[in-house]
Amino acid sequence: MDELSTNLQNRIRVTPPFDLEKTIKCGQLFRFLHCGKKYYLPFRESVIEVEQEGNDVLYSVHGKELQENDIRKIFGLNDNIKEIDAYLINRVSGIKEILNYSSGLRIMSLPPYETTISFIFSIQSSIPLIKKRLDTLARIGGASIFINSREVFLFPASNILRGLSQREIGSLRLGFRERFFLDFIREYEEGFFEKLQYLDYKAKRKELMKIKGVGEKVAECIMLFSMGELSAFPVDRWVRRGMEICFGVKGTTKGLTEKGREIFGDFAGYAQEYLYYYMRSKNKRGE
Template sequence: MRITEKDNNIILEEMESFDIEQILECGQCFHFEQLDVKEYVIVAKRHLLHIKQINDQIIFFQTSMETFHTVWRPYFDLDRNYNEIKSWLITNEKTLLNRSAELEKAITEYGGIRILNQDFFETLISFIISQNKQIPHIKQIINTISIKYGDLAGEICGKSYYHFPTLLQLAKVTENELRLCKTGFRAPYIVDACEKLLKEIVLESRLLHADSNQTMEELMLIKGVGIKVASCVALFSLSQRNVFPIDVWVKRIMEKIYFEKETKKEEIASLAKQLYGSFGGYAQQYLFYYARENNIKVDER
């Protein structure tokens, strides 16, 4: 990639495997707003970003070189070679089952996805909220909580944006107040998550050095956190790229490609581990976005 600075904007060029729309719209994050085609405002890592992609040029508006390198470069996982990952997934899967046409198509169509390195606390609460919710509704709830209980992040194009509240800020919010933010049955789960994290402030740093099995076990001690939510938190905020979250879309596409019938999630998870190994999270993102965008159903042959 080539990085230049002009008028306090960072311009990124010659960046392979980067499509800002695919990155943000693939279900891994919720604290952003689309302004125009491939133009977004993102609130993350206690920073506010106005970003726009024009073909292979990516503009980070009003961003210093220091902020780009310390915040956005790791956030967007820019130093990882995604071409190597995609090549491995396609060729390795062919070796195992010789049925990679669908995965290869998913990677070809949505190869601009990069897995974000997100804030642990915000990711945990976001995916607790995500249960049985559509993405627009999840985004709305995250935004409401941020406006009510978070700090002002700044203003872009005349609109104010707010950081997601910190643990200490959200821990002061009652269950009833959370319900007023449309969290519904998830409100007590959020309260429980805050209480547990307050008791163990170092949980995030400890899990960063744990294996995925231990991470899953510990996260699922929080009320309302099951395998899917724990997998998403591990993948999107703890750099555990081997985990393979299974939601309805991933279940459908895996059944369509490999099983041709209704299949238990445990069987799907076992096969995914065999096929994708340490790259399971990447495969999951390509398959999820492909299945959702194409409305894949298991009875499609």
């Protein structure tokens, strides 16, 4: 995939800790290309080509222009991570090991419409399968950007999704998730999420859970990864296990979400991602 390479034009000096690879690969977004040190992220009407060099983020934007602050927002570079980590260490005993292990991970800020569909697709599914469904959808949608003769597909806008045929939707092989997807693209468009952004956590959560296929976990994911709610606390099987093993806390998904928010406070979302990354990495190493 070397033919994809271009020279990166822009540079952002980042306050450490920051780890681009952890940030991209920790399950917040699914559609990215990775070759060598570089990552290619479809983002709205652009493709961001990015790599990390020490404390610098190097990037170029293909397609629609993005400003430096857009890039900062997307990768969570505006978060005061030292303050967040200090807050968590000071508040929760026993989190330091987890935090050190996951250091550099940032919460991204992604488009909510796409994020909602991504996590509806994620229900009872492995990451490769989620990615495959989303890539198929992007290809069907058709909008793309060529980078050195390679075609990178953008995520389709709501008006495009509404025009899809039943045969095209069937090719996604969504199974029981198909009715959730059909309902969502029929009932919602991007503007819905703009109306939500000024609501508080509780009100946002309530509105999101009215979407069919959006339960406790998916609603928290949408708020955390695309609506700036750093106190959101998605509970999946990894976090469930982590809460029990590391903090001795058990309960239902709803109960664990509430407990996580109590224990970790304003930055429960960061604690959740640190714990998630920690648990998954330990599992991969066979511990």
